[in-house]
Amino acid sequence: MFDAIVFAVHRCGFLARCAREDGDSDQVRIDKLVQMIAECELGIHDLSRVDTEGRLPRFNMPFELGLFIGAQRYRPEGQRPIGGLVLEAEPYQHQRFLSDLAGNDFEAHHGSPAEAVNAVRKFLAGHSQAPVPGGRQILQDHDFFRKIVLPVLLEGRQQDLESLTFREFRDYVQQVVDRQVAERGSRSAPPSTGP
Amino acid sequence: MADHASTTRTRFQEALEAVHVLPEGNGWTVMQAGHDPQAFADRETALQAAQRSAALRRVSVLVHESERATRTE
Numbered sequence: 001m002f003d004a005i006v007f008a009v010h011r012c013g014f015l016a017r018c019a020r021e022d023g024d025s026d027q028v029r030i031d032k033l034v035q036m037i038a039e040c041e042l043g044i045h046d047l048s049r050v051d052t053e054g055r056l057p058r059f060n061m062p063f064e065l066g067l068f069i070g071a072q073r074y075r076p077e078g079q080r081p082i083g084g085l086v087l088e089a090e091p092y093q094h095q096r097f098l099s100d101l102a103g104n105d106f107e108a109h110h111g112s113p114a115e116a117v118n119a120v121r122k123f124l125a126g127h128s129q130a131p132v133p134g135g136r137q138i139l140q141d142h143d144f145f146r147k148i149v150l151p152v153l154l155e156g157r158q159q160d161l162e163s164l165t166f167r168e169f170r171d172y173v174q175q176v177v178d179r180q181v182a183e184r185g186s187r188s189a190p191p192s193t194g195p
Numbered sequence: 196m197a198d199h200a201s202t203t204r205t206r207f208q209e210a211l212e213a214v215h216v217l218p219e220g221n222g223w224t225v226m227q228a229g230h231d232p233q234a235f236a237d238r239e240t241a242l243q244a245a246q247r248s249a250a251l252r253r254v255s256v257l258v259h260e261s262e263r264a265t266r267t268e
Binding site for chain 2: 140141143144147148149152153155156157175176179180183184
């Protein structure tokens with residue numbers, strides 16, 4: 001799910017940022033998040049993993065969404081994020097665990113990467129200066145990336161998927177997307193989405 | 196080191212251009228960048244379809260049967 005979303009972001013001409021991108025940095029995590037939100041025009045927040053199955057709940061994603069909404073509300077005009085997409089697993093699920101946000105736009109992906117990609121594509125199409133590829137094309141390109149190209153890149157560099165960092169993964173996505181875009185049409189420099 | 200990097204670049208390039216045949220579920224799938232994947236019940240039919248497509252575009256066919264892909268003529 002996560003890597004399909006990252007791929008869709010890049011395939012639509014944007015740059016994916018993520019709180020995990022500086023995993024080895026000494027910077028305090030919340031400072032990284034605040035800085036990243038300040039640097040991004042758009043945010044995508046997936047709140048679908050709220051089912052704790054008896055374990056302690058993880059509040060990171062709702063917390064990051066809260067920071068993002070705070071930036072939208074309180075940062076000076078011209079420095080605030082201009083749009084956000086919130087994903088959830090089932091329609092209206094957030095009304096039961098985050099009722100303060102009732103009335104906002106959420107998109108349900110039902111745990112399906114294809115539905116998540118389509119929601120991300122629709123969101124980014126509304127913020128892109130250039131036409132973005134259709135959901136079917138993005139999914140097809142992602143499938144080719146995961147099954148064919150990524151294994152070749154990993155093998156060539158003696159890496160494995162489990163130990164790949166977010167930055168390494170994103171660089172591989174960008175290499176492939178650059179090639180696909182070069183073969184099928186041009187695109188301007190990417191704005192950022194995060195966290 | 197430079198040779199290794201060059202080999203990786205070449206394989207990356209070839210992977211993007213080639214027609215690929217790989218097992219999926221109970222059948223075989225033919226994949227190439229920018230095209231709809233095609234599903235086949237058996238390996239031979241998939242290979243023939245891949246070879247026809249590859250001949251038109253003058254690219255390789257790579258068959259993925261184990262950890263490594265094998266090139267066919």
